[in-house]
Amino acid sequence: xxxVLGIDLGTTGVKAIIFDHECTIIGSxxxxxxxxxxxxxxxxxxxxxxxxxxxxxxxxxxxxAGINKKEIQAIGIAHQGEPVIAWNAESGEPLYNNxxxxxxxxxxxxxxxxxxxxxxxxxxxxxxxxxxxxxSGSKMEWLLRNVPAVRDGAVSGKIRIGTPDTWLIxxxxxxxxxxxxxxSASRTMLFDFKRLxxxxxxxxxxxxxxxxxxxxxxSSDFIGMSDPGEFLGxxxxxxxxxxxxxxxxxxxxCFEKGDIKNTYGTANVLxxxxxxxxxMPGSGITITIGMGLKGYVKYxxxxxxxxxxxxxxxMRDALGAIEDASQSDEIARSVPDTLGVYFIPAxxxxxxxxxxxxxxxxxxxxxxxxKKEHLVRAALESIAYQVKDVLRVMESETGVKVTELxxxxxxxxxxxxxxxxxxxxxxxxxxxxxxxxxAMGAAFIAGLHxxxxxxxxxxxxxxxxxxxxxxxxxxxxxxxLYGGWERALQGTINLYQQK
Numbered sequence: 001x002x003x004v005l006g007i008d009l010g011t012t013g014v015k016a017i018i019f020d021h022e023c024t025i026i027g028s029x030x031x032x033x034x035x036x037x038x039x040x041x042x043x044x045x046x047x048x049x050x051x052x053x054x055x056x057x058x059x060x061x062x063x064x065a066g067i068n069k070k071e072i073q074a075i076g077i078a079h080q081g082e083p084v085i086a087w088n089a090e091s092g093e094p095l096y097n098n099x100x101x102x103x104x105x106x107x108x109x110x111x112x113x114x115x116x117x118x119x120x121x122x123x124x125x126x127x128x129x130x131x132x133x134x135x136s137g138s139k140m141e142w143l144l145r146n147v148p149a150v151r152d153g154a155v156s157g158k159i160r161i162g163t164p165d166t167w168l169i170x171x172x173x174x175x176x177x178x179x180x181x182x183x184s185a186s187r188t189m190l191f192d193f194k195r196l197x198x199x200x201x202x203x204x205x206x207x208x209x210x211x212x213x214x215x216x217x218x219s220s221d222f223i224g225m226s227d228p229g230e231f232l233g234x235x236x237x238x239x240x241x242x243x244x245x246x247x248x249x250x251x252x253x254c255f256e257k258g259d260i261k262n263t264y265g266t267a268n269v270l271x272x273x274x275x276x277x278x279x280m281p282g283s284g285i286t287i288t289i290g291m292g293l294k295g296y297v298k299y300x301x302x303x304x305x306x307x308x309x310x311x312x313x314x315m316r317d318a319l320g321a322i323e324d325a326s327q328s329d330e331i332a333r334s335v336p337d338t339l340g341v342y343f344i345p346a347x348x349x350x351x352x353x354x355x356x357x358x359x360x361x362x363x364x365x366x367x368x369x370x371k372k373e374h375l376v377r378a379a380l381e382s383i384a385y386q387v388k389d390v391l392r393v394m395e396s397e398t399g400v401k402v403t404e405l406x407x408x409x410x411x412x413x414x415x416x417x418x419x420x421x422x423x424x425x426x427x428x429x430x431x432x433x434x435x436x437x438x439a440m441g442a443a444f445i446a447g448l449h450x451x452x453x454x455x456x457x458x459x460x461x462x463x464x465x466x467x468x469x470x471x472x473x474x475x476x477x478x479x480x481l482y483g484g485w486e487r488a489l490q491g492t493i494n495l496y497q498q499k
Contacts, residue, residue, distance in 0.1 A: 002073035004447045005061070005236070006439035007054060008244060009079040009164055011035075011100060012266060014050070016057035017439040018065045018072075021452065023462045025436065027065025029057035036097060041104035041348075044097035047085050050164075051171050059232055069234045075172070075226060076240030076446030078247035078438045079164040081187045084139040086150045086161040092175040095149040095159065098167075099139045102306070102348060106138035107357055119205070126192045126199050128278055128287030130355065134304070136163055137189035141206040154212060161212050163187065165241045172238060174227030178214045182292025183246040185216040193278060193289050196297070218294045219246075220449045240446030242292075244438045245269040249290050249300060251441030252406040252432060253463040255456050260402050262387060263438070264409035264417075266313070268305040270390050273298055274398050284353025284393035293448070301398045303352035303390030307361075308383040309411050311345035315379050321372040325410075332377040332416045340365040342385075342488035343378040350493070353393040359496040364488040380414065384421040385485040391425060404428045406465075408437040423473035424482060430465040 001021050008015040012035070018027040031053040036044040062069065082101045087094045099105075113119055114131040129135055140161055143150045153159030160166065163184045169177050185191040185198070190208065192199040198210055217223075223238040242250065245263055249271045252261040257275035262268060273290055278299040281287045290300025312328050315321040322328055342364045349357035363375070395402060404427055411417055412431045422429040434440050447453045453462075471478075 001452065002071045003065070003067060004443040004452055005058065005072050005075045006443035006446070007058070007075070007077045007168070008247070008436070008439040008442065009050065009054065009077065009168060010244060011080055014053045014057050015436060015439055016054070016061040017436050017443070018061050018067070019440060019443045023434060023440060025434070027061040027063070027067070028436070029060025029064065031057050035100070041107070043100040043103040045100060047087070047094040047098050047167060050098065051168070054168065055232060062232070069232070072234055072236040073452055074240070074446040074450050075236055075238045076242075076442035076444070077165055077168055077238070078242050078244040078442040079168065079184070081163065081184065081243040081245065082134055082136050083164050084136050084143065084161065085164060085167040086143050086147070086153075086159055087167065087170070088153065089158050089160045092170060095153065096143060096147045098164065099143070101134055103139065104133045104348070104357065106142050107133040109138050109141070122201065123189060124281050126194070126202065127186065127189055128193055128281050128299075129189050130281070130286060131189070132355065134351070135189045136187055137202065137206045137208070140188075140208050144207065154209060157211065159212065162214055166214050169223055169238060169241065172226050172231050173224035174230045176227070177224030177238070179223045179241065180214040180216050181219040181241045182216050182289045182297065183219055183243045184241065186289040187243060191216065193299070219292045220294065220445045222449065237450065238446070239449035240442055242442055242445055245271055245302070246290055246300070247438045247441030247445070248408060249273065249441070250444055251434075251437035252408070253456070253460045254406065255298070255460065258400050258402065259406070261406045261408070264309060264383070264407060264411035266308070266310045268308040268383070268387060270303040270387065270394065271300045272394055272398065272400055272402065274301050274400060275299065279398055282393070282397040283355070285390065285397055286352070293445075301394050301400070303394055305386045305390060306349065306351045307345040307347050308386060309409075310347070311343065311379045311382055314345070314347070315376055319372070319375070321376050326413070328376050328380055329414045329416045331373050332380050335371075335373045335377055338374045338378040338381065339367065339370050340484070341370055341374050341378045342485055343375065343382045344489055344492045345379070345382050346492065352390050354493065356493050356496070359493050362492045362495070364491065380417045381420060383411065383417060384424050385482065387421060388424050388482060402427060404430055406430045406432060408432045408435060418469045419472070422469040422471050423478050426471050426475065426478065429469040431467045433464045433466040
């Protein structure tokens, strides 16, 4: 039957995973993606390096799999979602670096728009989003206003601009396909997620010509053939493209209303399937297209937390409290609690459900008895607290009651964190058996189009957990700890609101 290649183009790295029909990983490759920080709050990547690392990762996957390139039946792509790249339509050369999610250069512009109630309502009703520099539209506007090559190319119609899927697909197909899918379009602040098309009012608001953008299509569709001359001699149909977190939602087989997953990484993204009809978002979470297949559009409530695993990295790199992130589990267990310490890791502000971009990190409750072990434990606990912050607002705003949480990502290997998360939420935490869940979701979506897998019922049977954590902490104790977190967090928010 051959194999399906899933490419996961992340923020800090790229993975290429080759799956067989039983979702066994038969080959994999991965490479780190360097980040460029040209100014404070500016975060970029070189698109050419991104492309080179994709090729290297695919080559590694083929080598470890030991298969013939002709055995690749389909290619699926998962990508970062909100970043933006502009390139020359004829040559394919990038005109500026990839502007990443964490980039805040358009923050002032979004704050100005956010002050206008009419526009807030318009954006929420048509896109499910809020005005924030995280999303793609304000990044596109910045490129068109500030990069001469992009501005001039827009006038002549000789540029393309889009999210990373459009760039990667263009490269894989030898600059022959210009494509974006419904999930990617839904991250831009420009896409009417009910009518499934670009919104003229929002395009005008951000001064973005419609003709510059790819026409959005289903995630599982024929996108184009890979160009063997450009793509390592592989000639296979590209039949799947999806935002990475929506890819994880699909990989977790969250096909029913109320199914929810959380991806733990440098940041966290919770997504909950809310069914066939979107709800008007409140102030805390956003609503997005969770799955965009032919005749199968499902909406999702989403909560993004900027700093989770990055808090542990900071403990390692800035404080030297640990030598490796894997040590944090044992260190956290070496003390019975945090001695009342709460760590608020708002290094780049707070996202869902608070959306306070000016708030910065604090450590609350320090006494002379506090040691590095308490700080490491507090950093891990902060991840679980932020997940609870999002989940309780998500349940309140959507009316969905969550009964279990499916999880993936590197931090799910941390037993202390997963158990504390279960205790805090009071529900089972189910760790996916296949950790490369995003690439697997992209592969599922690609494979569906060619009938490699016959339908979502077959995919449901392929998902399984490797470990389940169930609540063991006294509920009153869990509520007491969370109450302390809420007080510490609100005090931090108040501190920076008074600046």
